[in-house]
Amino acid sequence: MKRIAVITSGGDAPGMNACIRAIVLTASQHDIEVIGFRHGFRGIVEDLNQPLHPNDMRLVSQRGGTILLSSRYPQFKEVDAARQAAAVLDQHDISALVVIGGDGSFRGAHHLDQYWDGQVLGLPGTIDNDLAGTDTTIGFTTAVDTAMEAIDRIRETAEAMARVFLIEVMGRHAGFIGLHSAIAGSAEAMLVPELEPQPKLADLADSIRRARQAFPDSSYLIVVSENLWPGGVEELARQLTQATGTTCHSAPLGHIQRGGRPNAADRILSMQLGQAAVHAVLDGISGHMIGVEQGHVVRVPLHLTFERDKQLDSRLVDLQLGLQQLNFASNVVKESA
Ligand SMILES: Nc1ncnc2c1ncn2[C@@H]1O[C@H](COP(=O)(O)OP(=O)(O)O)[C@@H](O)[C@H]1O
Numbered sequence: 001m002k003r004i005a006v007i008t009s010g011g012d013a014p015g016m017n018a019c020i021r022a023i024v025l026t027a028s029q030h031d032i033e034v035i036g037f038r039h040g041f042r043g044i045v046e047d048l049n050q051p052l053h054p055n056d057m058r059l060v061s062q063r064g065g066t067i068l069l070s071s072r073y074p075q076f077k078e079v080d081a082a083r084q085a086a087a088v089l090d091q092h093d094i095s096a097l098v099v100i101g102g103d104g105s106f107r108g109a110h111h112l113d114q115y116w117d118g119q120v121l122g123l124p125g126t127i128d129n130d131l132a133g134t135d136t137t138i139g140f141t142t143a144v145d146t147a148m149e150a151i152d153r154i155r156e157t158a159e160a161m162a163r164v165f166l167i168e169v170m171g172r173h174a175g176f177i178g179l180h181s182a183i184a185g186s187a188e189a190m191l192v193p194e195l196e197p198q199p200k201l202a203d204l205a206d207s208i209r210r211a212r213q214a215f216p217d218s219s220y221l222i223v224v225s226e227n228l229w230p231g232g233v234e235e236l237a238r239q240l241t242q243a244t245g246t247t248c249h250s251a252p253l254g255h256i257q258r259g260g261r262p263n264a265a266d267r268i269l270s271m272q273l274g275q276a277a278v279h280a281v282l283d284g285i286s287g288h289m290i291g292v293e294q295g296h297v298v299r300v301p302l303h304l305t306f307e308r309d310k311q312l313d314s315r316l317v318d319l320q321l322g323l324q325q326l327n328f329a330s331n332v333v334k335e336s337a
C-alpha cells in the first residue's frame with residue numbers, strides 16, 4: 001500500500017482545502033493513507049506531520065486558507081534541507097508527495113525530486129494564476145470575485161462623491177488579477193505589468209483630466225497591479241493628484257483578496273485536480289503538475305510551469321483596452337453634444 005503526503009506551500013489560496021479533501025477521499029477509495037505536513041516544506045523538514053482521515057474532511061471544502069497551514073521557507077533551496085525532507089518522507093514510508101502551491105513551491109518540488117526517490121507531483125494553488133501549463137489555478141477566480149466586489153463597493157462611494165480612485169490588486173509579477181478584475185469592475189483604466197508600452201504618468205493624467213472635463217460628476221477608477229509603480233499606488237496617486245489638480249485616492253486591497261470562502265468554480269477545480277493527482281500517483285507519474293486546459297486535466301513537467309512565462313489572454317487585454325477607449329469616446333460625444 002502506498003502512502004501519500006500533502007503540503008500546501010507559499011501564499012494560501014481559496015480552494016486548497018477542497019483539494020485536500022479530494023486527495024484524501026480518493027486515496028481512501030484505493031486504500032491509500034494520506035499524511036499532511038503543516039507549514040509547507042518547513043513542515044516536512046521539521047516533521048510536523050498530521051494524519052488526514054476521510055472523516056476529518058467533511059466540513060473543510062467551504063473554508064478559505066489551508067487546514068494544513070502554509071509558509072514561505074527560503075531555506076528549502078539548500079541541498080541539506082531537501083536531503084532532510086527526503087529522510088523524513090522515507091521515515092514515514094511515503095511513496096508520493098503532492099505539493100499544492102505556486103511557482104516557488106514547484107521549484108521546491110523540482111529541487112526535492114533530485115534528492116528523493118518518491119513521486120513528486122504539483123497542484124497549481126495560487127491566487128496569481130501565474131503558472132504556465134494550466135488555464136487557471138486554485139484560488140484565482142475567487143480572488144478576482146473578491147477584488148471585483150471591493151471595486152464595486154469603491155465604485156459606489158466614488159460615484160456618489162465624483163472621485164478618482166487607484167485600486168491596487170495583488171499579483172506580484174503577473175497581471176491576471178489586475179486584468180480580470182479591471183474588466184469585471186468596468187475600470188476606466190488598468191495598469192498591469194504585461195502592457196507594452198506601459199502607460200506613462202502624462203497619459204494617465206491626460207485621460208483623467210479629459211474624463212473630468214466631460215463628466216465632472218462621475219467616478220474614475222484605475223486598477224493597478226501591486227509592485228508596478230515605484231513607491232506603490234499611494235505614490236502614483238500623489239503624482240496624479242499633482243499632475244491633474246484633482247485629488248486621486250489610493251485603495252490597496254491587500255490580503256482580503258487571498259482569504260475567504262472559495263467560489264464554486266474553485267471548489268470544482270480543486271476537487272478535479274485533487275482526484276487527478278491520486279490517479280497520477282497510481283499511474284506512477286512523477287515530476288509533473290496536474291493542471292487543466294480547456295476543461296481537460298493535463299500532466300505537465302514541473303519545470304515547464306515555472307521556466308516559461310504565462311501570457312495574459314490577448315483577447316481579454318484588447319477587450320479592456322477597447323472598452324476604455326470607447327468609454328473615453330462616449331465622453332467626448334457627450335462633451336460635444
Ligand atoms: N528555487 C527553489 N528551490 C527550493 N525551494 C524553493 C525554491 N523557490 C521556492 N521554494 C520553496 O517554495 C516555497 C514557496 O514559494 P513562494 O515563491 O514563496 O510561493 P509560491 O509557491 O506561492 O509561488 C518557498 O518558501 C520555499 O520553501
Ligand SMILES: O=P(O)(O)OC[C@H]1O[C@](O)(COP(=O)(O)O)[C@@H](O)[C@@H]1O
Nearest residue numbers: 010011102126127128170171172258
Ligand atoms: O502574504 P505575502 O507573503 O506578503 O505575499 C504576498 C504575495 O502573495 C500573493 O498573494 C500570492 O503569491 P504566491 O501564490 O506566489 O505566493 C501575491 O499576490 C502577493 O504578492
